[in-house]
Amino acid sequence: MEHMGVEPDRIQFSWISSAESTKFVNVVNEVTKTIKALGPNKNFVKRPVEETVSKVA
Amino acid sequence: MLEYINKIKEISTKLLEEKKVDMIVGFRKGSLPMMNEPCFAKNTEDIQSFVWDSNCGINLANYLTNRKEKIGIVAKGCDSRNIVTHIIENKINRDQLTIIGVPCKGMIDRKMISDMFDSEITEVTENNGKITVKGNGFDKTLEKTEVLQENCAICIHRNPVIYDELVAKEVEEQKDVDRYEDVRNIEAMSPEDKWKTFDDLLKTCIRCYACRNACPLCYCPTCFVDEAKPQWVGKSQDPTDTRTFHFLRAFHCAGRCTDCGACVRACPMGINVRAFTKKLEKDCFELFNWEAGLSIEERPPLDTFKPGDPDEFIK
Amino acid sequence: MKVIKIDKTKWAEGLNKLRSDYQLIGPVKKDKYHDFQMLGKDQLPDVELLNTRMSPKSVVFPQSEVMLEYSLDETKEDHHIIKEVEKDASPRAVFGIRPCDAKALMLVKLNFDTSDYKDPYWIKAFEASTFIGMACDDPASTCFCTSTGCGPYNEEGLDVLMIDVGDHYLAKGITEKGEKLLKTAGWEDTSDDASLIESKKGEAEAKITSKVATENLKDKAILDLYEAPFWEDTAFSCLNCGTCTYVCPTCWCFDIQDETHGKKGIRMRNWDSCMFPLFTLHTTGHNPRETQIHRVRQRFMHKLKYFTDKYEKGIMCVGCGRCVRLCPVNIDIRTVCDKMNNYAASS
Incomplete structure (x- = not known):
């Protein structure tokens, strides 16, 4: 995903056991913070068809 | 190339005559320059149309998927690697196959060559590592090594990795090839x-x-x-x-x-x-x-x- | 018909005059290859190019075309009502179209404009267009238009036929639409070179050396051809990709799809291909053309036999050679056509 141009921080992987509630909270907060800092995702979002499919050739 | 073709025909004929296989998958000459067509032979007559040159870039492993017959298949290095993958993924059984391995020095890039000339190419021949391209108003000889498909130019497995027959002596593998410059750039x-x-x-x-x-x-x-x-x-x-x-x-x-x-x-x-x-x-x-x-x-x-x-x- | 002489030095000037009345479309280089595109301001069409990679059928029949739209927003009065999309039907002038591709439009018209059914999208775009063809003096080895009821100077489907004569073009107005365009461009010098066109036409036709025979197709029994043993050999190498059908100027099949984004939705049509298994897949899961050999046979039978029988307008192929050049595995319609035409059932 990173290679095709999605910002590296948008995708994160964590391994959290069901017993690790504190880690879960921290990870979620951390991820939310990073994503908010990046702003809305623009790439890889399908736009309404009227904008992309030409009406003439 | 003629030795290759003769050897492919010879092995194929033997395989069909001895009924070791039901069909052979190979290439025949196409109707356009730099194009060969994948084909099969079920009798010795069909074998006569088999060719081998630098225009056999289509991967023949593609024609094996889920087939039930016993098949002889002409395979260059990359084809043989895909045959291995097919066997691993249960798309064909090793027992069904007789692999006719072809050591390969790369396939030529027909798009690159076509783009080198302004008008249409009408004839392309090869001899000893030289490619002669003819068309309306031009006649040019190119070094094969300079017009290889990009993947062939950086290939490090030119010899079949699995085979039952080999049509010629193995070719020297390319060493010290930088395979990933383009990926690093991205x-x-x-x-x-x-x-x-x-x-x-x-x-x-x-x-x-x-x-x-x-x-x-x-x-x-x-x-x-x-x-x-x-x-x-x-x-x-x-x-x-x-x-x-x-x-x-x-x-x-x-x-x-x-x-x-x-x-x-x-x-x-x-x-x-x-x-x-x-x-x-x-x-x-x-x-x-x-x-x-x-x-x-x-x-x-x-x-x-x-x-x-x-x-x-x-x- | 009047023949107009257009000096090449007045070419751009004429085109510019047309820009206020017409949207100009013509072959331009897109990435590696030429394609028919809407011309930008000051952009000139490469009319002397042999031909584009994709055919100009997209000018009237885009690969993806929105037909209807709807809203799911219940606060709107017209929610859940499917409405026609506003289409741009202003005049367009299509330059540099080759006679084979123009004839192809006439074959496609047989499908989209019939007495029973009139496709509003196709017809609107077709009627808005003026086609300015370019005669071919330097065909490719894969061109076989003279065998398909067409030719390098063929006028079917064209409004104007242009001929390149070195420092100037000759333009032959074929329809009123065409005459009007020539006038709007200010190209009005008449030429008395009409005989030159005839001789150039003869020369050009002689240059087309690739021929296919089609004369027996009509008399062959459909089932004989359908059951002919050569299909196994012909179809073997086929990858079942959509290249041949997508590059073909006469292939007209499409698939209708709905797409919804949030509360807005559209119904669109996209080119489809008889090479794809999905093309004939029933909702039951049954597929009447289940194997590759079925699909390959269908393509050739449709073009060369069913169409020939149904319309009596020859084969559904204009000999542009695109599928021959672009097929990844070199399946050549000329070879297949010869096999069909010469086939003698053994019984």
Whole structure:
């Protein structure tokens, strides 16, 4: 995903056991913070068809 | 090349006569310069049309999927690696096959050569590593090494990795090849530039799926883009849908792609389809020291788990 | 018909005059290859190019075309009502179209404009267009238009036929639409070189050396051809990609899809291909053209036999050679046509 141009921080992987509630909270907060800092995702979002499919050739 | 052709014919005739196989899959001369057509031979008469030259870039492993016959197949290095992958993935049995291995010095890039001339090419011949191109008002001899398909130029497995017969002595493998310069160039880009690079690459895609269908790995009974219940991907020329197709296909080939170049060769719009698959090929090599299709004994990294598998990406 | 002489030095000037009345479309280089595109301001069409990679059928029949739209927003009065999309039907002038591709439009018209059914999208676009053809003096080895009821100077489907005569073009107005365009461009110098056109036409036709025979197709029994043993050999190499059908100027099949984004939705049509298994897949899961050999046979039988029988307008192929050049595995319609035409059932 990173290679095709999605910002590296948008995708994160964590391994959290069901017993690790504190880690879960921290990870979620951390991820939310990073994503908010990046702003809305623009790439890889399908736009309404009227904008992309030409009406003439 | 004539020795190769004669040897292919000789082995094929023997195999059919001794009834070791029901059919042989090979190439016959095409109707255009730099084009050969995959074909089969079921009798010695059909064998006479077999050819071998630098225009046999289509990967013949593609023609083995789920076949029931006993088959003799002409295989260059990359074909043989895809045959291995086919065997590992149960798309064909080793016992069904007699592999006629062809040591290969690379296939020529017909698009590159066509683009070198302003008018149409009417005849292309090769002799001793030289390619002679003729057309209306020109007659030029090129070094074969300079007009190879990109994947052939960086190939390090020119000899078949698995075979029952070999049509000629093995050729020398290329050493010290930098296989991933193009991938590194993209890796070094900013996310925006990466996005733009692939956008530009796909601008002309018509979604004919020639790349997918030419690929021996793409044998799913129903491809995810064709699935209608539910439908995963839109079918229009929408750039996001087109990109989804190319990237998901590439992911699906991770750890399986042999960089045979059939996808690029098949594309009618001249898109460098390998730009998608190669990053994954590089990752598999760097992370798992894996090159697809070298051995029928070893399972690919994506269907095995080892305690030492890299996991730095998990935080 | 009047023949007009257009000095090449007045070419751009004429085109510019047309820009206020017409949207100009013509072959321009897109990435590696030429394609028919809407011309930008000051952009000139490469009319002397042999031909584009994709055919100009997209000018009237885009690969993806929105037909209807709807809203699911219940606060709107017209929610859940499917409405026709506003289409741009202003005049367009299509330059540099080759006679084979123009004839292809006439074959496609048989499908989209019939007495029973009139396709509003196709017809609107077709009627808005003026086609300015370019005669071919330097055909490719894969061109076989003279065998398909067409030719390098064929006028069917064209409004104007242009001929390149070195420092100037000759333009032959074929329809009123065409005459009007020539006048709007200010190209009005008449030429008395009409005989030159005839001799150039003869020369050009002689240059087309690739021929296919089609004369027996009509008399062959459909089932004989359908069951002919050569299909196994012909179809073997086929990848079942959509290249041949997508690059073909006469292939007209499409698929209708709905797409919804949030509360807005559209119904669109996209080119489809008889090479794809999905093309004939029934909702039951049954597929009447289940194997590759079925699909390959269908394509050739449709183009060369069913169409020939149904319309009596010859084969559904204009000999542009695109599928021959672009097929990844070199399946050549000329070879298949010869096999069909010469086939003698053994019984």
